[in-house]
Amino acid sequence: MENVGQGYRANSKLLKGLMYGALAGGVIAMFDRNTRQSFMDGGGRTFKGMKSFLTNPLEGVTKMGEYSSRLRSQIEEISGDINFISEKVDELKEVPIQVAEVVMDTKDILTHEGSTPNRAYKTSAAHTMH
Numbered sequence: 001m002e003n004v005g006q007g008y009r010a011n012s013k014l015l016k017g018l019m020y021g022a023l024a025g026g027v028i029a030m031f032d033r034n035t036r037q038s039f040m041d042g043g044g045r046t047f048k049g050m051k052s053f054l055t056n057p058l059e060g061v062t063k064m065g066e067y068s069s070r071l072r073s074q075i076e077e078i079s080g081d082i083n084f085i086s087e088k089v090d091e092l093k094e095v096p097i098q099v100a101e102v103v104m105d106t107k108d109i110l111t112h113e114g115s116t117p118n119r120a121y122k123t124s125a126a127h128t129m130h
Contacts, residue, residue, distance in 0.1 A: 029035050053060040 030039070
């Protein structure tokens with residue numbers, strides 16, 4: 001049981017050290033003018049937002065509903081765009097198959113039906129050369 005108590009004390013010292021380090025880092029960061037200004041601006045906006053929500057909670061709920069509705073419509077629009085793109089990709093996957101079929105059909109036509117004119121051309125060319 002003594003080990004459990006020692007582990008707790010070590011964790012406690014670690015947490016205290018982390019807290020002191022974070023506090024020191026925050027204080028050091030406040031020496032920078034831009035950081036102070038940003039912190040003050042953000043804090044002011046947060047305070048105004050909280051005050052506005054507390055004085056008129058219905059307006060805050062309405063704004064959240066509007067935001068949720070806009071977000072939902074944007075998600076639906078993106079989903080539609082993804083479906084459209086997916087359909088176009090599927091169509092493009094079929095194009096090489098169709099092209100290959102046309103090429104094979106053309107090859108078959110040229111090799112089966114075109115062999116007689118080729119022979120006729122070769123024989124007529126042979127006659128004209130003599």
